[in-house]
Amino acid sequence: MAFFSRKITTAEFASSPIKAAAGVGSLGVPPMYAWTSGAFEQVALSLPTVSRARDLLASTISGLEFRQYVKQWNGTEYEEIYVPNESWMENPDPKVPRQFILANTVTDLWMTGRAFWAVTSRNATDGRPMSFEWLPSANIQTPNQQGPQFFGMPDEIEFNGVPLDPNEIITFLAPTTGLMYSGRRSVSIATHLDQYADRAATIETVPGYLQQTSAGETMSGEELGDLAAQWAQARREGNVIGALNNYVNFVEFDRDPLEVNVIGALNNYVNFVEFDRDPLEVNAAQREYQALDLSRICSVPAYLVSAPTPGASMTYQNASQARQDLWLFGAQMLANAITSRLSMNDVVSRGRYVCFDTDELLAVGEMHDALVEPQVPNLQEMPS
Numbered sequence: 228m229a230f231f232s233r234k235i236t237t238a239e240f241a242s243s244p245i246k247a248a249a250g251v252g253s254l255g256v257p258p259m260y261a262w263t264s265g266a267f268e269q270v271a272l273s274l275p276t277v278s279r280a281r282d283l284l285a286s287t288i289s290g291l292e293f294r295q296y297v298k299q300w301n302g303t304e305y306e307e308i309y310v311p312n313e314s315w316m317e318n319p320d321p322k323v324p325r326q327f328i329l330a331n332t333v334t335d336l337w338m339t340g341r342a343f344w345a346v347t348s349r350n351a352t353d354g355r356p357m358s359f360e361w362l363p364s365a366n367i368q369t370p371n372q373q374g375p376q377f378f379g380m381p382d383e384i385e386f387n388g389v390p391l392d393p394n395e396i397i398t399f400l401a402p403t404t405g406l407m408y409s410g411r412r413s414v415s416i417a418t419h420l421d422q423y424a425d426r427a428a429t430i431e432t433v434p435g436y437l438q439q440t441s442a443g444e445t446m447s448g449e450e451l452g453d454l455a456a457q458w459a460q461a462r463r464e465g466n467v468i469g470a471l472n473n474y475v476n477f478v479e480f481d482r483d484p485l486e487v488n489v490i491g492a493l494n495n496y497v498n499f500v501e502f503d504r505d506p507l508e509v510n511a512a513q514r515e516y517q518a519l520d521l522s523r524i525c526s527v528p529a530y531l532v533s534a535p536t537p538g539a540s541m542t543y544q545n546a547s548q549a550r551q552d553l554w555l556f557g558a559q560m561l562a563n564a565i566t567s568r569l570s571m572n573d574v575v576s577r578g579r580y581v582c583f584d585t586d587e588l589l590a591v592g593e594m595h596d597a598l599v600e601p602q603v604p605n606l607q608e609m610p611s
Contacts, residue, residue, distance in 0.1 A: 254345055254395055256362065256386050265365035267407045268338050271414045274421065276518045277406075279532045280525035280557075281334060287550075287558045288565070289329035291583040293317075295575065313575065319344070319359045328361045329565075332399065335364035336561050337525075340377060340405030343367050343384075344397040356574055359397065362386065375408035399568045402560050403526070410524040417517045424514065526557040551589055 271277045293316035298305040320328045328344075335342035344359040368388065369381035380398050384391045403409070518534040529535070531553060562583050568574075569581040 254386075254391050256345065256391070257389070261387060262363050262366055264363060265339070265407065267411070267414070268334075268365065270418060271338070271406065271410070274414065274417050274521065276417070276521040276532050276534060277414065277525060280522065280527040281337065283527060283531060283553055284337060284525075284558050284561060285330040285333045287553060287588070288333050288562050288583070289326040291562070291585060291588065293566075293569075294582050294584050296580055296582065297578055298580070307580075310579065313357075315357050315359065316581070320347075320361065321358055322360070328359070331361050331363070332565060333561050336399055336401040336405075336564055338406050339364040340374065340401045340403070340408070341367070342399040342401075342565075344399075345391075346395045346397065353576070355576070356397070362396075375404050397568065397574065399564055401564050406524060410521070413517070413520050413524050417514075417521055420514045420517055526560075528552045528556055547590065554585065554588060 272281060293312060294309055295312050295316065296307045296309045299308050300306075318325045332342040332344070341364055343362040343364060345362055346356045346358075347360050348358045349355060350357050366387050368385040369377075370383045370385065372378060372381050377400060380393075380400070382393060384393050384396050384398075406414075515535055518532070519529055522529040522532050522534045525532070528549075531549060566581045566583060570579070575581060
């Protein structure tokens with residue numbers, strides 16, 4: 228009968244993408260030549276400990292694959308049932324590799340406490356995003372939330388002062404305060420210690436001072452300054468042999484002072500008294516401690532950034548345990564900040580969740596033990 232042989236047809240829905248904005252340019256975002264990184268970020272990443280910590284966190288998370296799942300109650304607990312990924316999960320921004328957009332997102336979350344993606348295309352069926360583009364946090368301003376504490380998703384977003392539509396911006400919020408706020412003092416101290424060591428590496432001559440003898444008329448402060456400057460300039464220009472008259476003696480330091488002006492001049496009324504402690508030893512100990520302090524601020528285990536732990540004994544640490552420590556104490560909170568935001572209903576369908584595939588990362592394999600020996604300097608045994 229025709230009733231039973233009726234052909235059933237199903238409705239077809241368009242799934243082609245529609246442009247949310249013809250690139251980020253139509254959102255008001257200026258061309259990339261106007262983009263920049265923050266001044267604090269540039270200074271902080273010039274420190275080896277901070278750079279190493281950032282590299283570990285960014286490379287760990289950016290190398291993970293996305294997964295999508297739904298939850299099902301089995302009578303005792305919820306089970307995670309994996310479902311096919313959305314197209315953007317393979318590569319959120321088709322113009323760059325997935326590692327690029329994720330690594331920069333992690334860096335912004337870790338450095339400023341926030342990260343931003345612009346929606347560049349949407350699905351024609353449900354209007355959900357299908358592609359994104361990373362926007363540097365240093366160029367984003369939120370007038371109603373200045374930081375360092377952010378109280379929720381911003382209602383006002385500007386890029387270099389140009390207002391953006393908050394509905395076209397995906398805002399990621401870190402669970403902790405950004406390094407640029409919580410670590411500013413530690414970064415400043417470490418920078419000054421590095422500058423101190425840098426001056427030592429660029430000393431142009433044997434450290435010492437010029438001492439006026441008792442003979443002759445007492446030199447003024449201006450005359451002494453000119454004398455020291457001319458002497459230092461001559462040595463910088465490669466004149467390893469200098470000449471002094473009978474009114475001035477050159478006195479070499481027994482220990483390197485590592486000061487800004489390694490050549491000074493004193494008149495016959497002033498004597499220089501040298502410190503008993505070698506400043507080089509003091510600076511080395513301070514830099515060792517500051518490396519440990521930066522590892523704390525960066526939320527990375529000290530041994531992973533080669534920061535010594537005072538009082539620690541020799542231990543054996545295998546590679547799989549090191550990866551687990553990095554994930555548990557540093558990377559996990561940033562990864563969860565990304566996946567929890569991408570699991571919200573304005574990105575994926577209700578009842579679906581996004582996570583990172585960490586099976587391989589956290590797998591306990593047969594790996595050779597790697598010896599980790601914290602190097603703690605013994606200042607008493609260091610040569611003077």
